[in-house]
Amino acid sequence: MLVASACFASVLATTPACAEAPPESLGARLEDLRELGKFVPHKALATLLEMEPAGRAAPVADKAEFLSQLAQARLKVGQHQQALALADELIAFARENNNEVALAKGLLIKSYVVSAMGDQAASHQLAWDSEKLANAAHDAGLKLRATITSGEAYAEEGNFPQALAKLESAAAQARVDGKPINMVMALNSLAKLYGGMREYDKGFATLAEAMPFAEMSDSPGRVATLRSAEYGLAIESGQPARAVAALLAALQLERKIGATSMVAYTLVNLSDNYLRSRDFPKALRYAEQVIGEARELGDLRLEAVARVNVGYAYLGMGRLAEGKRAFDEGMAIFEKSGNKPDLQSVLAEYGQALERQGDLQGAVEAYHRERKLSNELFEKRRQKAVMELQAKYEGDRKERQIELLRRENQVKSTELDNRRLQQRVWWLLAAVFGLASTIVGILFHKVRHANAQLHVKNLELKQQSARDPLTSLYNRRHFQEFMAGFVPPEQRGAGDDVAGAIFLLDVDHFKHINDTYGHAAGDAVLKMISAALGEILRETDMIVRWGGEEFLAFLPAMPRSRLDEVARRVLTGIAGRSVEHQGQTISAHVSIGFAPFPLAPGGTPLPWERAVNLVDMALYLAKSHGRNRAYGVKGFANFEATSMESIEENLEQAWRAGFVELSVVLGGWPELKAVNGG
Numbered sequence: 311m312l313v314a315s316a317c318f319a320s321v322l323a324t325t326p327a328c329a330e331a332p333p334e335s336l337g338a339r340l341e342d343l344r345e346l347g348k349f350v351p352h353k354a355l356a357t358l359l360e361m362e363p364a365g366r367a368a369p370v371a372d373k374a375e376f377l378s379q380l381a382q383a384r385l386k387v388g389q390h391q392q393a394l395a396l397a398d399e400l401i402a403f404a405r406e407n408n409n410e411v412a413l414a415k416g417l418l419i420k421s422y423v424v425s426a427m428g429d430q431a432a433s434h435q436l437a438w439d440s441e442k443l444a445n446a447a448h449d450a451g452l453k454l455r456a457t458i459t460s461g462e463a464y465a466e467e468g469n470f471p472q473a474l475a476k477l478e479s480a481a482a483q484a485r486v487d488g489k490p491i492n493m494v495m496a497l498n499s500l501a502k503l504y505g506g507m508r509e510y511d512k513g514f515a516t517l518a519e520a521m522p523f524a525e526m527s528d529s530p531g532r533v534a535t536l537r538s539a540e541y542g543l544a545i546e547s548g549q550p551a552r553a554v555a556a557l558l559a560a561l562q563l564e565r566k567i568g569a570t571s572m573v574a575y576t577l578v579n580l581s582d583n584y585l586r587s588r589d590f591p592k593a594l595r596y597a598e599q600v601i602g603e604a605r606e607l608g609d610l611r612l613e614a615v616a617r618v619n620v621g622y623a624y625l626g627m628g629r630l631a632e633g634k635r636a637f638d639e640g641m642a643i644f645e646k647s648g649n650k651p652d653l654q655s656v657l658a659e660y661g662q663a664l665e666r667q668g669d670l671q672g673a674v675e676a677y678h679r680e681r682k683l684s685n686e687l688f689e690k691r692r693q694k695a696v697m698e699l700q701a702k703y704e705g706d707r708k709e710r711q712i713e714l715l716r717r718e719n720q721v722k723s724t725e726l727d728n729r730r731l732q733q734r735v736w737w738l739l740a741a742v743f744g745l746a747s748t749i750v751g752i753l754f755h756k757v758r759h760a761n762a763q764l765h766v767k768n769l770e771l772k773q774q775s776a777r778d779p780l781t782s783l784y785n786r787r788h789f790q791e792f793m794a795g796f797v798p799p800e801q802r803g804a805g806d807d808v809a810g811a812i813f814l815l816d817v818d819h820f821k822h823i824n825d826t827y828g829h830a831a832g833d834a835v836l837k838m839i840s841a842a843l844g845e846i847l848r849e850t851d852m853i854v855r856w857g858g859e860e861f862l863a864f865l866p867a868m869p870r871s872r873l874d875e876v877a878r879r880v881l882t883g884i885a886g887r888s889v890e891h892q893g894q895t896i897s898a899h900v901s902i903g904f905a906p907f908p909l910a911p912g913g914t915p916l917p918w919e920r921a922v923n924l925v926d927m928a929l930y931l932a933k934s935h936g937r938n939r940a941y942g943v944k945g946f947a948n949f950e951a952t953s954m955e956s957i958e959e960n961l962e963q964a965w966r967a968g969f970v971e972l973s974v975v976l977g978g979w980p981e982l983k984a985v986n987g988g
Contacts, residue, residue, distance in 0.1 A: 336361070336368050340375050345491070347379055349531035349569040351386030357381055366444060374400060374412035381419045385426060386571070388608065411452060414443035418456055421463075426446075454483050454492050458499050465503050468935050469974045471966045477503055484608035490527035494520050494536065501539050510547040517543070534563040534572060554583055572853075573750045574603035574612055581619045585626070592755045594623035611652070614643035618656055625663050633671065685895075710849065778855035781840035789862065791852045795916045796866070798908050810907040811868045812918075813880065814925045815839075815900045817859040818937040823896065831891040836897050838889040846883040847876075862922070870906050874975050877902055877940035881977030885938065899977055903929030903938035911946040911954055920958070927961040928972065938977040941946060945971045 339361070347354035358365070360378045365376030381396035397420035404412035421436035436458045444456035461476030477500040484496040489636040497520035504513035517540055524532040537560035544553035557580050562574040577600045584593035600616035617640030624633030637660050661676035703793040776788035798810055817823075817839065836859065843853050847863055868876070880902060888897040903925040908915040916924070928941040928953040935941075946957075948969055956965040964970045 336364055336372050337375070340365075340372065340379060343379060345529055345531065347383045349385065349529075349534075349567055349572065351383045353568070354379070355383040355387055364459075368833065370407050370409055370412060374404060374409065374415055375404065378415045379599050381423070385419075385423055390423060390427055394420070394427070397423055401632075409446045410443045411449050414440045414447060414449075414452060414456060417443070418452075418459060421459060428693070432464060434467065437463045450483070450487055451492065454480055454487070454496065457483065458495060458908070459737060460501070460729075460937070462499060465506055467974055467976055468939065470503070470507050471968075471972075473503055474507075474966075477635075479678060480860055490523040491529060491532060493523040494527060494529075494532045497523075497538055498535055501536075502542065504548055505539075505543045510543055513543045514540070530563040530567050531569060531572070534560040534569070537563070538572075538576065538579075541962065545583070548588060550583065554580070557583065570603060570607055571609075574600055574607060574609070577603065578612065578615055578619070580625075581616070585619060585622050588626060590623045590626035594620060594627070597623060610643050610647045611649060614640045614647070614649070614652070615639075617643065620658075621660075622663060625667055628667075630667055630669060633667075634669075637827055650686070654680055655851050697851055718825035740826070760833075781837055781855050783840050783853050783855040783861070785855055786857065786862075788866065792852065792864075796918070798915075807869050807871065809870055811865040811876070811904060812907050812921060812925050813863040813865070813877070813902055813904040814856065814922065814929050815843075815861040815880070815902050816929055816933065818899050818933075819899055820859040820898070823898065827891060827894055827896060831889075831894070831896055834889045835896060836893050838887055839898065839900070842884050843880070843888050846879055864907075868906075872972050873904060873906060873942055873944075877904055877942060877975040878977075881938065881940060881975065882913075899938040901929055901937050903927070903932060903942070904940060905943035909943065909946075911957070912949040918955070920954070923958065924961070931962055931965075931972075940975040940977070942973040942975070944973050947971060 343354050377396055377400040378381045385393035389717035389752045395414055400416035402849040404416050417436050417440035421433045425433035441456040441460040444453045457476055457480040460471045480496040481500055497516050501513045501516040520536055521810045524536050537556045540556040541553045557576055561576045577596045580594040581593045597616050597619035601613055604613035604616055617636050621633045621637035641656055654747055657676050657680035664673040823835055852864040858864040885899040888895050905925050907921050909921050924943055928943055931941045932939050952969045965972050
């Protein structure tokens with residue numbers, strides 16, 4: 311809507327402006343409630359529940375919008391299971407009526423719900439599926455929200471070029487549409503992305519463009535969201551005074567419209583900010599205000615964070631007993647709610663705070679609790695990863711076992727045939743030559759024994775020259791010799807979808823492992839990773855100790871569409887393992903670069919050496935963008951406008967410019983993120 315209607319404005323301002331207004335249609339009432347549901351969800355939920363009989367009996371379009379907003383309101387007030395049930399109901403209703411707009415809305419709201427419940431991978435896929443449907447629909451608002459959510463999903467996965475393309479597209483859509491609220495939504499998300507990319511000047515410029523539209527929209531909530539985004543940019547760019555001013559401006563607007571949840575989180579940010587600047591009395595005042603707001607919202611996590619901030623403030627003021635009591639209250643709430651990851655983080659910070667105050671016994675107790683909880687969480691993650699891998703790849707193991715049995719049977723059958731033939735030859739010689747055959751047999755046995763010994767020695771020498779002594783994997787020289795005679799699958803008639811593939815792996819923080827546990831522990835980690843690769847990859851794949859803590863895997867024939875799956879399998883398979891060394895449990899994860907082989911930019915295949923160099927650059931991107939992830943070179947575009955030398959000079963720049971298509975595969979386990987409903 312261009313501006314909030316008089317009725318909606320009165321709801322936010324809590325004035326009786328609509329007492330004499332004529333009755334609105336259901337569609338118009340839902341349009342007004344969309345803004346209310348974003349900023350004051352408890353009021354929107356009460357109104358939607360009153361409208362429920364009419365909403366469920368409405369035509370398809372209005373019923374779909376009603377179910378979407380009811381799910382959104384329940385999500386915003388923390389009723390995740392009810393919100394998920396409503397999203398599934400909307401999806402089923404849309405499919406029953408063959409309505410793609412309703413289906414896009416259902417997938418979009420479900421992506422918000424599962425994100426709040428911690429499943430980021432599923433949330434991202436739902437957002438992208440919704441965007442595909444919304445792009446084909448004649449609903450500009452839905453298309454805009456789906457495009458924004460898609461861009462935010464790419465940003466969460468670290469794929470900034472794709473995220474930037476999506477959010478710039480959303481901003482262009484909003485400018486054509488001309489509706490102020492749509493402009494604010496698109497530009498706000500774009501400004502946050504610039505913050506994540508550390509391009510702070512562009513972020514501030516985008517917020518400056520958005521602010522006049524927020525004021526035109528007559529929505530204090532939208533102005534407050536821009537101020538909150540300004541706070542994030544100011545903190546990241548080292549402007550604490552600007553950050554505080556933005557938060558205080560947002561707080562005034564949020565209180566004006568009764569946006570309780572936004573007020574609570576703004577108060578938490580103010581408390582955090584004053585803790586950083588060591589203004590402990592102000593930090594205490596704002597943290598204590600959060601406790602009341604959190605109780606009103608029923609938000610246990612928010613209350614726990616507030617009590618921990620109260621503890622920090624008291625410790626900073628030298629009031630040790632009160633600080634420890636507040637910390638204990640906050641940690642008890644985390645423990646009661648089962649929020650063990652946050653509890654682990656708080657325990658580590660608590661130990662450091664007590665150590666600074668000189669309470670060494672208390673610090674040691676906090677560190678012991680944190681270490682125990684850390685081990686427990688690691689073991690749960692490891693068990694989960696192992697179970698998932700066992701379930702997912704059980705079929706592959708069975709197929710390998712069947713193939714091994716078939717090969718063993720062939721070998722045994724050949725051995726039996728050879729034995730029968732040898733027996734016939736010997737009987738014939740015995741019959742023809744008699745005593746001479748005995749002499750010949752003795753000489754033949756000696757020659758064969760000498761040849762066998764020579765063959766064994768040759769094999770040993772070949773093994774030593776081709777294998778790495780630590781891991782028993784192939785070494786770089788053997789790989790170079792192999793690639794000299796390798797024929798790509800497409801030249802063997804395997805089809806366009808089948809290609810070779812090169813994966814280059816580097817162990818993350820390997821120097822830290824060596825420095826902390828010793829080089830023998832580092833060797834144990836390398837052996838563990840080589841064993842993991844042997845189980846994860848196929849027997850036909852070549853695994854190479856490339857040097858130091860680097861490994862290379864060459865897959866001679868593989869569907870191009872499965873390369874991301876292989877990368878994900880390697881990331882999770884290695885992260886789920888650990889090795890015991892001198893009473894220490896050591897785990898590791900890797901960063902990966904990969905690409906199909908051969909690569910043919912502009913139609914000319916690259917030599918394997920240059921392909922490996924490009925994969926190495928993709929590996930460097932994975933390292934620089936956070937580690938424990940894989941970046942894959944999928945192909946090239948607009949190659950006539952660039953050159954291979956330019957791409958090799960700066961792969962990331964070529965990616966952002968659209969000359970190279972990369973895929974990003976994340977390792978590890980998803981973290982809980984805030985819901986952004988647009």
